[in-house]
Amino acid sequence: MSEASNPVVEGSLRERAARRLPSHTFSDLLVPVSSALDLAEGHAAGHAQRVTYIATSLGIALGLDAPTQLACNYAGLMHDIGVVPAGAGLGAYTRGDERMVFASLPLLSPEEAAVGASDSPEIVIERIVDHVIHGARTAREFGLPAETIKGISAHHEHWDGTGYPHGLKGEDIPILGRIICLADHIESMIDQAGPLLGRRNLPLWLNQLSGIEADPNLVSVLRDLASGDQFWLGLFSADLPGEISLGCSRLREPKGMRLLGFSESLSQLVDSRFSFTVGVSARVARYSEALGRAVSLPDLRLKQLRIAALLHDLGQVSVSERIMAKPGILSVEELEVLRNHPAYSRDVVAGIYGLEEVADWVAAHHERMDGRGYPDGRAGNEIPFEARILAVADAYVAMTSDRPHRPRADDADAQQRLRGAAGSQLDGDLVEIFLRQVVS
The missing domain is CATH 1.10.3210.10 (Hypothetical protein af1432)
Known part of the structure; x- marks a missing residue:
């Protein structure tokens, strides 16, 4: 009798399985947790998932390999994870809900966000910059891939070198940082304007971002993607969390997360x-x-x-x-x-x-x-x-x-x-x- 058909062995395996938690992938955990991070930075739930959808669409159009595409998805979901530690104690320096400081990004510069929210803008500016550094550190502690960490670290760097935290410029900015930067800007603009105005105004916004905040090549790719109905249907899909998870599964995402x-x-x-x-x-x-x-x-x-x-x-x-x-x-x-x-x-x-x-x-x-x-x-x-x-x-x-x-x-x-x-x-x-x- 083989071990697999041995009833004693089978019973032992079932007993051990009954004592174990199910095995998970990163996306099994990051997709739902991203909703909590949205709340932490004053966004409505779904912001990070829509950023991920835009970033994923760009990555597929660019032909990223499977590991880099997975890293891109994770970076989209977790791009603002550093808001939680960076915001600690920030309420003492802001005139209203301290989370709104982060909700105003990336549409405002750190200086604009700080002056509008605080009588101590230098402290708020420091925290805004710190949220990117905290985010990369937290992603590392979670065991996320190195490319994800680079993407999170660089998602507020600008093509023209005026971003933060390191003032990187052009192609010195890691590709996932450039992708998340553009996706984050566009999602924030669409969220503020609404779907109909967002679709109408997207070409104008892309022109404004190109060569300043955003990589001109990525702007061109996104302009082509957004010209069809399929992009917009996907962006506002009722089952976007499930579709992100399915996309990760198709990339043969490994299980084994503790x-x-x-x-x-x-x-x-x-x-x-x-x-x-x-x-x-x-x-x-x-x-x-x-x-x-x-x-x-x-x-x-x-x-x-x-x-x-x-x-x-x-x-x-x-x-x-x-x-x-x-x-x-x-x-x-x-x-x-x-x-x-x-x-x-x-x-x-x-x-x-x-x-x-x-x-x-x-x-x-x-x-x-x-x-x-x-x-x-x-x-x-x-x-x-x-x-x-x-x-x-x-x-x-x-x-x-x-x-x-x-x-x-x-x-x-x-x-x-x-x-x-x-x-x-x-x-x-x-x-x-x-x-x-x-x-x-």
Whole structure:
């Protein structure tokens, strides 16, 4: 009997598979995460995916080889990933929502964006330039290809040498940097004008960009591409995320991305926005996993729970610093904005293959046992068991962390507060297990 047909071996393989997370490609993860990055820079969701579509179309027309085309797709999806760390603390220097500084790029120069948003423009200019450097560094930490990193690093360089961060000129700018630069400009212009005016005005915009911001050869290629209906139908396709993923698959994109490692890196990036959130998601993950073990969750469930904990606050990138770091009581309107973050987190996580159920746990981590939580007002057993675990861990970490409006509680005080929340806010049985077996 061969090993493949041996029922003992087959059973062992099935058992091991049941303990494993699904295998992912870069695009499996980057396509949904790109929507969160759009929110972080004040764009409507879909900006990065449309930039990717334009960049992909240019790459195909240029005949890029498969590895370079994949790198181009990744650069389009992640071109502004550096906005999250570069924007940390920027709200102290801007007159409004600090994310709007980045949303105005690339249509404004750093100087124009800074003067319009701040009374301390030199600090804002420095952060704008830094977002490209941070982006390249973060892409490297995520393990993205070298060509992707070059493209991200150079996507604000201009053909005439007036761009940043290095003032590169002409063909000294890496090809993917030139492609993303043009795609980013054009998508931003179309987004501002709308599809109909965008199509009508595109030839004029291309003439204005050619030889200044953009490579004249790429401008010519894009002019030809955009002359047909197919380009515009693709740009505004309802299934653009799926089509980007399919395009990557056709390029024989390799699997093997470590979902846990990626989630850890992404959570560190999100938590880096504020000094009071650094390390918070990792602590929630540690306590959630410990509580999950205490209630005998199986191995795969524990891994999924850890991912849920790492990504539970991903949607907070949609909330401005003026709300997140406000030292006083939030207004009704500000609370409404903040309470949207679990739904945003859910939408991103749900886009990752194999995490559909995990997305529901993420969405429900601020629900309450008495039905007075958010975003859906679920109560009792309507709240997934794993979400109730997250809620206990998240509450304890929040209590024992400094916040702009209050200092942290010591362990004894936090444990007393948890007991007070048992049954109304939190699952009483889980609170008791947490206090006896996790933080005792």
